[in-house]
Every structure is written in C-alpha cells, then in structure tokens.
Amino acid sequence: MKRVIAALAAGAIFGAGLALSGMADPQRVRAFLDIFGAWDPTLAFVMGGALAPMAIAWAIQRRMARPILAGVFDLPPTRGIDRPLAVGAVIFGVGWGISGLCPGPAIAGLALAPSHAIVAVAAMGAGMALHRLTSR
Amino acid sequence: MIAAFPQAMPVEGLLGGLLIGLSAAIMLLGNGRIAGVSGLAARATGLGTGSAPRGMALAFIIGLPLGAAVIALLLGGVEIRYPASIWPIVVGGLFVGYGTRLGSGCTSGHGVCGMSRLSLRSITATLLFMASGIATVALMRAGGLL
Numbered sequence: 001m002k003r004v005i006a007a008l009a010a011g012a013i014f015g016a017g018l019a020l021s022g023m024a025d026p027q028r029v030r031a032f033l034d035i036f037g038a039w040d041p042t043l044a045f046v047m048g049g050a051l052a053p054m055a056i057a058w059a060i061q062r063r064m065a066r067p068i069l070a071g072v073f074d075l076p077p078t079r080g081i082d083r084p085l086a087v088g089a090v091i092f093g094v095g096w097g098i099s100g101l102c103p104g105p106a107i108a109g110l111a112l113a114p115s116h117a118i119v120a121v122a123a124m125g126a127g128m129a130l131h132r133l134t135s136r
Numbered sequence: 137m138i139a140a141f142p143q144a145m146p147v148e149g150l151l152g153g154l155l156i157g158l159s160a161a162i163m164l165l166g167n168g169r170i171a172g173v174s175g176l177a178a179r180a181t182g183l184g185t186g187s188a189p190r191g192m193a194l195a196f197i198i199g200l201p202l203g204a205a206v207i208a209l210l211l212g213g214v215e216i217r218y219p220a221s222i223w224p225i226v227v228g229g230l231f232v233g234y235g236t237r238l239g240s241g242c243t244s245g246h247g248v249c250g251m252s253r254l255s256l257r258s259i260t261a262t263l264l265f266m267a268s269g270i271a272t273v274a275l276m277r278a279g280g281l282l
Contacts, residue, residue, distance in 0.1 A: 006166040007192040011199020012206070014159035014171065014244075019207035019214045021152020022145050027217035031143070033266075033273040037282060041141055042149040047247065049153020050160065054252035057161035067168030074168055074187055076240065078255035085261055088239020089246070091231050093265035097272025099219065099228025102243045103236060104173040104200060106229070109216060111201035112208055116218040116225065123226045127233020128174075128183040135237075 003069045015108040021046045024108050026100030033097050095127075160249050167192060172245025173200070174236035184237055239265070 022028045022042050031040035067073055096102055101109075101120050109117035163171040169188060178184025179193040186193070208214045219225055236242045239261055241250065246265075250258020276282050 003167050003189070004191050004195045006162055008195040008199045008202075010159040010162040010166070010171060011196035012203035013155050013162070013199075014173075014196075015200035015203030015205075016207045017152040017155030017159065017203070018200070019152070019204040020155065020211075021149045022215065023152065024204055024214060025216045026219065028143075028145075028215075030273060033269040034277065034282065035270055036274055036277055038143065039141065040143050042143075042145045045144075045146045045149030046153035046156065049150040050157035050248045051153075051252045053154060053157030054160050054164075054248055057157075057164050058253045061164055064165070067164070067166060069166045070168040072168060073164075076170060076245075076250075076255075076257075078250070078253065078257055081257055081260050084238050085240060085257055086264055088235045088237065089261040089264035090235070090239075090268040092235030092239055092242060093268030094272045095228040095231025095233075095235055096243075096265060097228075097269040097276070098231065099224050101225070101228055102173075102232060103177055104242070104244050106232075107173065107177060107197060108200040108204040111205035112214050113216045113218060116216075119222060120218075120225050120229045123229025124177075124233035124236075125181060125183055127230040127235070128178050128181075128237050129233075130230070131234045131237035132183055 006069055014104065015111075017046075017050075018105050018108045019112065021049075024105045024112055026105070028100075029102075029105065030097065030100030033100075156244075156248060157252075160244070160252075163196070164249070170241075170245050170249045171196070172241050172249060173197075174233075174242040175240070175245055178237060235265075 032043035160171040246258040
C-alpha cells in the first residue's frame with residue numbers, strides 16, 4: 001500500500017512538473033524540435049532541471065542495499081544497444097515531431113484539455129496494442 | 137538568451153524539471169523502479185508486459201492528470217495548444233505508442249531516468265528520438281505543414 005501511495009504521489013509531482021514547465025503544451029514541445037522555426041529552448045531547461053536531482057538519486061541508490069519501500073531494485077539494462085531500441089526510438093521521435101506529444105504530457109493533458117488529450121491517449125494505446133499484437 | 141527566445145520559459149522549465157526529477161527520484165529510491173511513463177502506462181492498461189506491480193503503475197498514471205490539475209488550479213490555467221487538425225494527434229499518437237514499446241521507453245524513462253544514470257541504451261535512444269523528432273518537424277516545415 002505504501003508503494004502505491006508513493007507511486008500516486010510521484011505521478012502527481014510528475015504531472016505538476018509537466019504542467020508548470022509548459023511541457024503539457026504540444027506546441028511548445030514541438031517548438032523545441034523546430035530548429036528552423038521559432039525555436040523554443042524551454043525543454044532543455046526542463047531536462048536540465050530533471051537530470052540534476054536524478055543524478056543525485058542514482059548516487060544515493062548505489063549506496064542502498066534495497067529501496068525504502070520495496071524488496072529489490074528492479075531496473076532495466078543500461079547496455080546492449082540493439083535494433084529494436086534504435087528503430088523504436090526513431091519511430092517514437094517521428095510521432096513526437098508530428099504531434100508534439102509524448103506519453104507523459106498526453107496523459108497529464110487529460111485534466112487540462114480532455115477532448116484533445118483523450119484522442120492522443122487512445123491513439124498511443126492503439127500504437128502500444130499494435131506492438132503487442134505484432135511482437136508475439 | 138531570453139531576449140533571443142521571447143517565448144521561452146526558463147524559470148518555469150527549471151522548476152517543473154526539478155519536480156519531474158524529484159518524482160523520478162521517489163520512484164527510484166522509494167519503489168526501486170524507473171519512472172518511465174510509457175512503460176508504466178502500458179503495464180497499467182495491460183497493453184504491455186512488465187514487472188511493475190499493476191497497482192503501482194496505475195497509481196502513477198492516475199497521479200499525472202491530478203498533479204497537472206493542481207497546477208492549473210494554482211496558476212488559474214495552463215496553456216495547452218493542440219494541433220488544429222485531429223490527424224497529427226492520431227498519426228503521431230500511433231507512432232509514439234508503437235515506438236515507445238519497441239524502443240523500451242520515452243522521454244521520461246530514457247531521457248530523464250536513463251541519461252541521468254549514464255545508460256548507453258538510454259543515451260542512444262534519446263539522441264535518436266531527438267534527431268528524428270527534429271528531422272520530422274524540419275520536413276513538416278519544408279512541406280508547409282507547420
């Protein structure tokens with residue numbers, strides 16, 4: 001139960017960060033990618049702001065035997081660059097550029113612009129379902 | 137910097153980024169997991185396999201709009217401009233959903249959590265989706281779609 005509450009709090013803080021930083025706004029995100037247009041560097045500040053506490057968190061994590069609320073650290077691999085990683089990242093980037101949306105802002109947007117965000121979330125869900133169906 | 141990019145929000149960006157980093161730190165040090173939105177969303181909805189407990193994944197995903205709503209209330213609204221047409225949302229969303237599953241992550245998992253631990257996989261993925269995003273927008277601009 002404590003883990004679920006921690007996850008809910010983390011999700012809410014994440015959503016607050018997205019809304020405060022302007023990253024819930026697809027046009028602002030796309031403006032960061034639009035280097036030949038009216039380039040908006042805001043996303044770089046968001047990345048910098050997010051990477052700093054996480055770099056500290058990783059330094060702390062290395063000294064911990066186990067997480068505070070769970071039995072073990074369950075973390076993805078850091079090495080082994082393969083074709084699915086590369087192809088998937090490129091496909092994601094294309095969709096990110098077309099729409100200005102990635103999963104976090106789309107889901108957070110359900111509270112801000114529900115009629116549009118629901119379309120984005122449904123389309124992302126369909127893309128995930130397509131991957132699931134074709135990768136069995 | 138600010139004069140050159142009048143639309144930029146460096147202060148709000150940094151503060152919002154710190155919140156995102158804090159959130160990811162809570163997931164890591166508290167729950168022992170990566171705060172990757174695409175992976176947790178797929179797990180929560182059953183659209184992807186993963187080891188995260190489903191309740192935990194669902195709680196994180198439900199938290200996202202709750203936190204955004206609090207900021208909208210505190211600030212009296214948050215600017216959110218979607219494409220005028222529905223097609224970029226639908227087509228972009230399909231690519232995003234498929235690509236994040238195939239590539240094992242998005243801006244949060246690879247960009248924030250992975251890059252901060254100097255993961256070669258995440259640095260590669262982030263550079264690739266940044267590059268393909270920039271190329272896509274450049275092509276859209278060249279084609280008169282922006």
